[in-house]
Protein backbone atom coordinates (compact mmCIF):
# COMPACT_ATOMS: atom_id res chain seq x y z
CA UNK A 278 0.00 0.00 0.00
CA UNK A 279 1.40 3.39 -0.97
CA UNK A 280 -0.03 4.96 2.17
CA UNK A 281 2.06 2.76 4.45
CA UNK A 282 5.70 3.63 5.10
CA UNK A 283 8.37 3.98 7.72
CA UNK A 284 9.37 7.45 8.81
CA UNK A 285 12.67 6.83 10.54
CA UNK A 286 12.04 3.71 12.59
CA UNK A 287 8.30 4.11 12.91
CA UNK A 288 5.48 2.76 10.81
CA UNK A 289 3.04 5.36 9.48
CA UNK A 290 -0.34 4.90 7.88
CA UNK A 291 -1.08 8.05 5.90
CA UNK A 292 0.19 10.85 8.16
CA UNK A 293 -0.22 9.07 11.49
CA UNK A 294 2.31 6.98 13.33
CA UNK A 295 0.95 3.70 14.65
CA UNK A 296 3.13 4.16 17.72
CA UNK A 297 1.18 7.29 18.59
CA UNK A 298 -2.17 5.65 17.94
CA UNK A 299 -1.10 2.89 20.34
CA UNK A 300 -0.88 5.41 23.16
CA UNK A 301 -4.67 5.55 23.18
CA UNK A 302 -5.79 2.39 21.46
CA UNK A 303 -5.48 -1.13 22.88
CA UNK A 304 -4.56 -3.96 20.56
CA UNK A 305 -5.62 -5.84 18.57
CA UNK A 306 -7.38 -3.58 16.09
CA UNK A 307 -7.90 -3.14 12.37
CA UNK A 308 -6.75 0.11 10.81
CA UNK A 309 -7.42 1.25 7.23
CA UNK A 310 -6.22 4.02 4.93
CA UNK A 311 -9.17 5.88 3.43
CA UNK A 312 -7.01 7.41 0.70
CA UNK A 313 -5.81 3.96 -0.32
CA UNK A 314 -9.45 2.84 -0.66
CA UNK A 315 -10.15 5.87 -2.84
CA UNK A 316 -7.00 5.31 -4.95
CA UNK A 317 -7.85 1.65 -5.52
CA UNK A 318 -11.44 2.37 -6.50
CA UNK A 319 -10.46 5.12 -8.93
CA UNK A 320 -7.72 2.93 -10.41
CA UNK A 321 -10.22 0.15 -11.05
CA UNK A 322 -12.68 2.62 -12.54
CA UNK A 323 -9.99 4.07 -14.75
CA UNK A 324 -8.92 0.64 -16.03
CA UNK A 325 -12.40 0.15 -17.46
CA UNK A 326 -13.19 3.80 -18.18
CA UNK A 327 -14.12 3.23 -21.80
CA UNK A 328 -16.71 0.66 -20.76
CA UNK A 329 -17.99 2.73 -17.84
CA UNK A 330 -19.20 -0.27 -15.84
CA UNK A 331 -21.29 -0.25 -12.70
CA UNK A 332 -18.78 -1.20 -10.00
CA UNK A 333 -20.62 -3.10 -7.29
CA UNK A 334 -18.23 -3.48 -4.37
CA UNK A 335 -18.42 -7.02 -2.95
CA UNK A 336 -19.63 -6.19 0.55
CA UNK A 337 -18.58 -9.58 1.87
CA UNK A 338 -14.94 -8.57 1.52
CA UNK A 339 -15.45 -5.79 4.04
CA UNK A 340 -18.89 -4.81 5.21
CA UNK A 341 -17.99 -2.02 7.62
CA UNK A 342 -20.70 0.63 7.27
CA UNK A 343 -18.27 3.51 7.01
CA UNK A 344 -16.18 1.78 4.40
CA UNK A 345 -19.34 1.14 2.38
CA UNK A 346 -20.11 4.84 2.80
CA UNK A 347 -16.70 5.89 1.48
CA UNK A 348 -17.18 3.70 -1.58
CA UNK A 349 -20.81 4.72 -2.05
CA UNK A 350 -19.75 8.38 -2.19
CA UNK A 351 -17.33 7.49 -4.98
CA UNK A 352 -20.23 6.09 -6.97
CA UNK A 353 -19.84 2.41 -6.14
CA UNK A 354 -22.79 0.08 -6.02
CA UNK A 355 -22.78 -3.08 -3.93
CA UNK A 356 -22.77 -6.81 -4.52
CA UNK A 357 -24.50 -8.33 -1.50
CA UNK A 358 -25.05 -11.93 -0.44
CA UNK A 359 -27.47 -11.64 2.45
CA UNK A 360 -30.37 -9.57 3.70
CA UNK A 361 -27.97 -8.07 6.25
CA UNK A 362 -25.48 -6.92 3.62
CA UNK A 363 -28.33 -5.57 1.52
CA UNK A 364 -29.72 -3.46 4.36
CA UNK A 365 -26.23 -2.31 5.31
CA UNK A 366 -25.49 -1.18 1.76
CA UNK A 367 -28.73 0.83 1.72
CA UNK A 368 -27.94 2.28 5.15
CA UNK A 369 -24.54 3.35 3.81
CA UNK A 370 -26.37 5.43 1.19
CA UNK A 371 -25.87 3.12 -1.78
CA UNK A 372 -28.87 3.41 -4.09
CA UNK A 373 -31.06 0.33 -4.50
CA UNK A 374 -30.62 0.58 -8.26
CA UNK A 375 -26.89 0.00 -7.77
CA UNK A 376 -27.27 -3.19 -5.72
CA UNK A 377 -27.03 -6.74 -7.04
CA UNK A 378 -27.89 -9.72 -4.87
CA UNK A 379 -25.75 -12.85 -5.34
CA UNK A 380 -25.70 -16.17 -3.51
CA UNK A 381 -26.70 -19.80 -3.96
CA UNK A 382 -29.20 -20.07 -1.13
CA UNK A 383 -31.15 -16.86 -0.62
CA UNK A 384 -34.07 -17.26 1.76
CA UNK A 385 -37.65 -16.20 1.11
CA UNK A 386 -37.26 -13.49 3.74
CA UNK A 387 -34.13 -12.12 2.04
CA UNK A 388 -35.73 -12.23 -1.40
CA UNK A 389 -38.74 -10.32 -0.09
CA UNK A 390 -36.44 -7.57 1.21
CA UNK A 391 -34.71 -7.40 -2.18
CA UNK A 392 -38.03 -7.21 -4.07
CA UNK A 393 -39.51 -4.62 -1.72
CA UNK A 394 -36.42 -2.44 -1.94
CA UNK A 395 -36.46 -2.57 -5.76
CA UNK A 396 -32.79 -3.45 -6.16
CA UNK A 397 -31.17 -3.59 -9.59
CA UNK A 398 -30.82 -7.36 -9.95
CA UNK A 399 -31.36 -10.58 -8.10
CA UNK A 400 -28.80 -12.96 -9.54
CA UNK A 401 -30.54 -16.33 -9.36
CA UNK A 402 -28.57 -19.56 -9.28
CA UNK A 403 -31.27 -22.22 -9.56
CA UNK A 404 -34.52 -22.67 -11.42
CA UNK A 405 -36.29 -23.01 -8.10
CA UNK A 406 -34.95 -19.67 -6.94
CA UNK A 407 -36.21 -17.95 -10.10
CA UNK A 408 -39.65 -19.53 -9.57
CA UNK A 409 -39.68 -18.42 -5.94
CA UNK A 410 -38.79 -14.86 -6.98
CA UNK A 411 -41.62 -15.01 -9.53
CA UNK A 412 -44.15 -16.17 -6.91
CA UNK A 413 -43.06 -13.58 -4.37
CA UNK A 414 -43.12 -10.83 -6.99
CA UNK A 415 -46.63 -11.90 -8.02
CA UNK A 416 -47.85 -11.64 -4.43
CA UNK A 417 -46.23 -8.22 -4.14
CA UNK A 418 -47.64 -7.21 -7.56
CA UNK A 419 -44.27 -6.43 -9.04
CA UNK A 420 -42.17 -7.34 -12.04
CA UNK A 421 -38.63 -8.09 -10.93
CA UNK A 422 -35.40 -7.92 -12.93
CA UNK A 423 -33.31 -11.00 -12.48
CA UNK A 424 -29.92 -12.10 -13.62
CA UNK A 425 -28.88 -15.70 -13.95
CA UNK A 426 -25.50 -16.71 -12.61
CA UNK A 427 -23.92 -19.24 -14.92
CA UNK A 428 -21.19 -21.71 -14.22
CA UNK A 429 -18.89 -21.29 -17.23
CA UNK A 430 -16.72 -24.28 -16.24
CA UNK A 431 -13.54 -22.21 -16.36
CA UNK A 432 -10.60 -22.97 -14.10
CA UNK A 433 -9.60 -19.74 -12.35
CA UNK A 434 -6.22 -21.28 -11.38
CA UNK A 435 -6.44 -20.06 -7.84
CA UNK A 436 -6.57 -21.71 -4.40
CA UNK A 437 -9.08 -24.59 -4.56
CA UNK A 438 -11.14 -23.14 -1.70
CA UNK A 439 -11.81 -19.89 -3.57
CA UNK A 440 -12.41 -21.29 -7.04
CA UNK A 441 -16.07 -21.00 -8.03
CA UNK A 442 -16.34 -21.30 -11.81
CA UNK A 443 -15.71 -24.99 -12.43
CA UNK A 444 -18.45 -27.55 -13.03
CA UNK A 445 -17.59 -29.26 -9.73
CA UNK A 446 -18.29 -26.06 -7.75
CA UNK A 447 -21.75 -25.40 -6.32
CA UNK A 448 -21.99 -21.94 -7.86
CA UNK A 449 -24.05 -20.90 -10.88
CA UNK A 450 -26.26 -22.89 -13.18
CA UNK A 451 -24.67 -25.07 -15.84
CA UNK A 452 -25.14 -23.78 -19.37
CA UNK A 453 -27.04 -26.95 -20.22
CA UNK A 454 -29.56 -26.44 -17.39
CA UNK A 455 -29.85 -22.76 -18.25
CA UNK A 456 -30.80 -23.57 -21.84
CA UNK A 457 -33.52 -25.94 -20.63
CA UNK A 458 -34.82 -23.37 -18.18
CA UNK A 459 -34.89 -20.69 -20.84
CA UNK A 460 -37.60 -22.62 -22.72
CA UNK A 461 -40.04 -22.11 -19.87
CA UNK A 462 -39.01 -18.71 -18.56
CA UNK A 463 -41.72 -16.89 -20.50
CA UNK A 464 -44.36 -18.55 -18.38
CA UNK A 465 -42.95 -16.73 -15.35
CA UNK A 466 -44.73 -13.43 -15.85
CA UNK A 467 -43.40 -11.56 -12.83
CA UNK A 468 -39.72 -11.83 -13.60
CA UNK A 469 -37.68 -10.50 -16.49
CA UNK A 470 -34.31 -11.93 -17.46
CA UNK A 471 -32.23 -8.77 -17.61
CA UNK A 472 -28.73 -10.09 -17.03
CA UNK A 473 -26.33 -12.96 -17.02
CA UNK A 474 -23.67 -13.09 -14.36
CA UNK A 475 -20.50 -15.04 -13.63
CA UNK A 476 -17.91 -15.10 -10.88
CA UNK A 477 -15.18 -17.67 -11.37
CA UNK A 478 -13.20 -17.27 -8.17
CA UNK A 479 -11.07 -14.96 -6.11
CA UNK A 480 -7.40 -13.88 -5.89
CA UNK A 481 -6.89 -14.53 -9.61
CA UNK A 482 -3.54 -13.19 -10.81
CA UNK A 483 -3.73 -14.08 -14.48
CA UNK A 484 -6.02 -12.54 -17.09
CA UNK A 485 -6.48 -15.78 -19.05
CA UNK A 486 -9.41 -17.20 -17.02
CA UNK A 487 -11.25 -13.87 -17.27
CA UNK A 488 -10.71 -13.73 -21.02
CA UNK A 489 -11.89 -17.31 -21.41
CA UNK A 490 -15.04 -16.61 -19.38
CA UNK A 491 -15.79 -13.57 -21.51
CA UNK A 492 -15.61 -15.67 -24.62
CA UNK A 493 -17.92 -18.34 -23.12
CA UNK A 494 -20.44 -15.62 -22.26
CA UNK A 495 -20.15 -13.93 -25.63
CA UNK A 496 -20.71 -17.17 -27.55
CA UNK A 497 -23.67 -18.13 -25.41
CA UNK A 498 -25.41 -14.77 -25.67
CA UNK A 499 -24.99 -14.84 -29.45
CA UNK A 500 -26.11 -18.45 -29.76
CA UNK A 501 -29.25 -17.86 -27.70
CA UNK A 502 -29.85 -14.39 -29.16
CA UNK A 503 -30.40 -13.00 -25.72
CA UNK A 504 -31.27 -9.37 -25.42
CA UNK A 505 -29.80 -8.36 -22.07
CA UNK A 506 -29.46 -5.02 -20.35
CA UNK A 507 -26.55 -6.14 -18.22
CA UNK A 508 -23.74 -8.63 -18.10
CA UNK A 509 -22.27 -9.02 -14.63
CA UNK A 510 -18.68 -10.25 -14.86
CA UNK A 511 -18.16 -10.67 -11.11
CA UNK A 512 -14.99 -9.94 -9.16
CA UNK A 513 -11.92 -12.02 -8.42
CA UNK A 514 -9.05 -9.68 -9.35
CA UNK A 515 -6.04 -10.68 -7.28
CA UNK A 516 -3.62 -8.53 -5.31
CA UNK A 517 0.02 -9.00 -4.36
CA UNK A 518 0.46 -10.50 -0.96
CA UNK A 519 4.18 -11.11 -1.59
CA UNK A 520 6.82 -9.32 -3.63
CA UNK A 521 7.19 -12.45 -5.75
CA UNK A 522 3.71 -12.25 -7.27
CA UNK A 523 3.29 -10.30 -10.45
CA UNK A 524 0.41 -7.80 -10.39
CA UNK A 525 -2.47 -8.72 -12.66
CA UNK A 526 -2.47 -6.70 -15.87
CA UNK A 527 -6.00 -5.94 -16.99
CA UNK A 528 -5.22 -3.88 -20.11
CA UNK A 529 -5.97 -6.61 -22.62
CA UNK A 530 -9.04 -7.77 -20.71
CA UNK A 531 -10.42 -4.23 -20.43
CA UNK A 532 -10.19 -3.80 -24.22
CA UNK A 533 -12.02 -7.08 -24.74
CA UNK A 534 -14.70 -6.09 -22.23
CA UNK A 535 -15.18 -2.79 -24.06
CA UNK A 536 -15.63 -4.60 -27.36
CA UNK A 537 -17.97 -7.16 -25.77
CA UNK A 538 -20.14 -4.47 -24.18
CA UNK A 539 -20.45 -2.50 -27.42
CA UNK A 540 -21.16 -5.52 -29.56
CA UNK A 541 -23.84 -6.89 -27.28
CA UNK A 542 -25.11 -3.44 -26.41
CA UNK A 543 -25.25 -4.14 -22.70
CA UNK A 544 -24.00 -2.43 -19.56
CA UNK A 545 -21.19 -4.20 -17.71
CA UNK A 546 -21.25 -4.82 -13.99
CA UNK A 547 -18.19 -5.78 -11.95
CA UNK A 548 -18.15 -7.03 -8.36
CA UNK A 549 -14.61 -6.43 -7.08
CA UNK A 550 -13.88 -6.85 -3.39
CA UNK A 551 -10.26 -7.72 -2.65
CA UNK A 552 -8.76 -5.48 -5.34
CA UNK A 553 -10.49 -2.45 -3.80
CA UNK A 554 -10.02 -3.10 -0.09
CA UNK A 555 -7.37 -5.84 0.34
CA UNK A 556 -4.22 -3.75 0.62
CA UNK A 557 -5.82 -0.92 2.60
CA UNK A 558 -5.83 -2.50 6.05
CA UNK A 559 -3.51 -3.63 8.82
CA UNK A 560 -4.16 -5.72 11.89
CA UNK A 561 -2.11 -4.27 14.72
CA UNK A 562 -1.27 -6.65 17.53
CA UNK A 563 0.92 -6.85 20.63
CA UNK A 564 3.46 -9.51 21.49
CA UNK A 565 2.01 -10.98 24.68
CA UNK A 566 4.62 -13.59 25.44
CA UNK A 567 7.61 -15.29 23.87
CA UNK A 568 8.07 -19.01 24.35
CA UNK A 569 11.09 -21.09 23.45
CA UNK A 570 10.19 -24.08 21.28
CA UNK A 571 12.26 -27.08 20.17
CA UNK A 572 13.53 -25.45 16.97
CA UNK A 573 11.87 -22.04 16.91
CA UNK A 574 10.59 -19.38 19.23
CA UNK A 575 6.86 -18.76 19.45
CA UNK A 576 5.88 -15.11 19.36
CA UNK A 577 2.46 -15.17 20.99
CA UNK A 578 0.29 -12.30 19.76
CA UNK A 579 -2.92 -10.93 21.22
CA UNK A 580 -4.65 -11.27 17.80
CA UNK A 581 -6.05 -14.70 17.08
CA UNK A 582 -7.50 -16.65 14.20
CA UNK A 583 -10.95 -15.48 15.29
CA UNK A 584 -9.82 -11.92 14.45
CA UNK A 585 -8.15 -12.93 11.22
CA UNK A 586 -8.99 -16.28 9.62
CA UNK A 587 -7.21 -16.25 6.26
CA UNK A 588 -3.98 -18.01 7.32
CA UNK A 589 -5.96 -20.75 9.12
CA UNK A 590 -8.49 -21.15 6.31
CA UNK A 591 -6.30 -20.95 3.21
CA UNK A 592 -2.74 -21.09 4.50
CA UNK A 593 -2.65 -17.51 3.30
CA UNK A 594 0.57 -15.52 3.58
CA UNK A 595 0.34 -12.03 5.07
CA UNK A 596 3.59 -10.30 5.76
CA UNK A 597 4.10 -9.26 9.37
CA UNK A 598 6.02 -6.04 9.90
CA UNK A 599 7.23 -4.31 13.06
CA UNK A 600 5.55 -1.12 14.22
CA UNK A 601 8.99 0.15 15.25
CA UNK A 602 12.13 -1.05 13.51
CA UNK A 603 15.34 -1.98 15.29
CA UNK A 604 18.68 -3.13 13.98
CA UNK A 605 19.15 -6.22 16.17
CA UNK A 606 18.30 -9.73 14.90
CA UNK A 607 16.19 -12.53 16.40
CA UNK A 608 18.15 -15.75 16.79
CA UNK A 609 16.98 -18.65 14.59
CA UNK A 610 13.40 -19.12 13.48
CA UNK A 611 10.40 -17.41 14.98
CA UNK A 612 6.74 -18.21 14.48
CA UNK A 613 3.99 -15.67 15.07
CA UNK A 614 1.02 -17.41 16.67
CA UNK A 615 -2.23 -16.33 18.26
CA UNK A 616 -3.84 -17.29 21.56
CA UNK A 617 -6.69 -19.46 20.24
CA UNK A 618 -6.77 -23.10 21.22
CA UNK A 619 -6.24 -24.42 17.70
CA UNK A 620 -2.98 -25.38 16.03
CA UNK A 621 -4.02 -23.41 12.94
CA UNK A 622 -4.02 -20.18 14.96
CA UNK A 623 -0.70 -19.04 13.51
CA UNK A 624 0.40 -16.28 11.19
CA UNK A 625 3.79 -17.17 9.70
CA UNK A 626 7.34 -18.36 10.27
CA UNK A 627 10.31 -16.01 9.74
CA UNK A 628 14.08 -16.32 9.74
CA UNK A 629 16.42 -13.40 10.34
CA UNK A 630 13.57 -11.29 11.70
CA UNK A 631 14.47 -8.25 13.73
CA UNK A 632 14.75 -8.73 17.48
CA UNK A 633 11.30 -9.11 18.99
CA UNK A 634 10.55 -8.55 22.65
CA UNK A 635 7.45 -9.04 24.75
CA UNK A 636 5.15 -5.97 24.57
CA UNK A 637 6.43 -5.03 21.10
CA UNK A 638 3.85 -4.29 18.44
CA UNK A 639 3.57 -5.72 14.96
CA UNK A 640 1.22 -5.23 12.02
CA UNK A 641 -0.20 -7.99 9.83
CA UNK A 642 -0.47 -6.52 6.34
CA UNK A 643 -3.01 -6.60 3.51
CA UNK A 644 -5.88 -7.64 5.75
CA UNK A 645 -8.50 -5.21 4.39
CA UNK A 646 -10.38 -7.91 2.48
CA UNK A 647 -11.87 -10.93 4.24
CA UNK A 648 -10.19 -9.87 7.48
CA UNK A 649 -12.71 -8.21 9.75
CA UNK A 650 -15.63 -9.57 7.70
CA UNK A 651 -14.55 -13.16 8.37
CA UNK A 652 -13.83 -12.64 12.05
CA UNK A 653 -15.85 -14.34 14.75
CA UNK A 654 -16.49 -14.62 18.46
CA UNK A 655 -14.73 -17.99 18.69
CA UNK A 656 -13.39 -18.60 22.19
CA UNK A 657 -15.93 -15.95 23.30
CA UNK A 658 -13.64 -13.14 22.24
CA UNK A 659 -15.19 -9.78 21.36
CA UNK A 660 -14.94 -8.43 17.81
CA UNK A 661 -12.12 -5.90 17.75
CA UNK A 662 -12.10 -2.17 16.99
CA UNK A 663 -11.75 -0.78 13.47
CA UNK A 664 -10.18 2.58 12.71
CA UNK A 665 -10.16 4.60 9.50
CA UNK A 666 -7.37 7.07 8.79
CA UNK A 667 -7.54 9.98 6.39
CA UNK A 668 -4.30 11.97 6.32
CA UNK A 669 -3.89 12.93 9.99
CA UNK A 670 -7.51 12.27 10.97
CA UNK A 671 -8.55 9.16 12.83
CA UNK A 672 -12.10 7.84 12.99
CA UNK A 673 -13.42 4.89 14.92
CA UNK A 674 -15.55 2.97 12.47
CA UNK A 675 -16.28 0.11 14.84
CA UNK A 676 -15.92 -0.02 18.58
CA UNK A 677 -14.58 -3.14 20.18
CA UNK A 678 -17.56 -5.36 20.99
CA UNK A 679 -18.83 -5.10 24.54
CA UNK A 680 -17.81 -8.15 26.56
CA UNK A 681 -20.85 -8.04 28.84
CA UNK A 682 -23.16 -8.08 25.82
CA UNK A 683 -21.17 -10.90 24.35
CA UNK A 684 -21.62 -13.10 27.42
CA UNK A 685 -25.36 -12.43 27.67
CA UNK A 686 -26.40 -15.50 25.68
Ligand code: LLP
Pocket residue numbers: 335338356379380439476478479480511512513514548549550551552587591646647651
Ligand atom coordinates in the same frame (compact mmCIF):
# COMPACT_ATOMS: atom_id res chain seq x y z
N1 LLP B 1 -18.89 -11.67 -6.51
C1 LLP B 1 -19.25 -12.86 -5.97
C2 LLP B 1 -20.49 -13.49 -6.41
C3 LLP B 1 -18.43 -13.46 -5.02
O1 LLP B 1 -18.77 -14.65 -4.52
C4 LLP B 1 -17.23 -12.82 -4.61
C5 LLP B 1 -16.34 -13.43 -3.62
C6 LLP B 1 -16.92 -11.57 -5.18
C7 LLP B 1 -17.78 -11.04 -6.13
C8 LLP B 1 -15.69 -10.78 -4.80
O2 LLP B 1 -14.52 -11.43 -5.13
P1 LLP B 1 -13.10 -10.67 -4.97
O3 LLP B 1 -13.06 -9.53 -5.97
O4 LLP B 1 -13.00 -10.17 -3.59
O5 LLP B 1 -12.10 -11.72 -5.25
N2 LLP B 1 -12.68 -15.50 1.90
C9 LLP B 1 -11.85 -15.73 0.73
C10 LLP B 1 -12.45 -15.13 -0.52
C11 LLP B 1 -13.85 -15.62 -0.80
C12 LLP B 1 -14.44 -14.95 -1.99
C13 LLP B 1 -15.88 -15.25 -2.07
N3 LLP B 1 -16.55 -14.60 -3.14
C14 LLP B 1 -10.46 -15.19 1.00
O6 LLP B 1 -10.20 -14.65 2.07
O7 LLP B 1 -9.57 -15.35 0.14
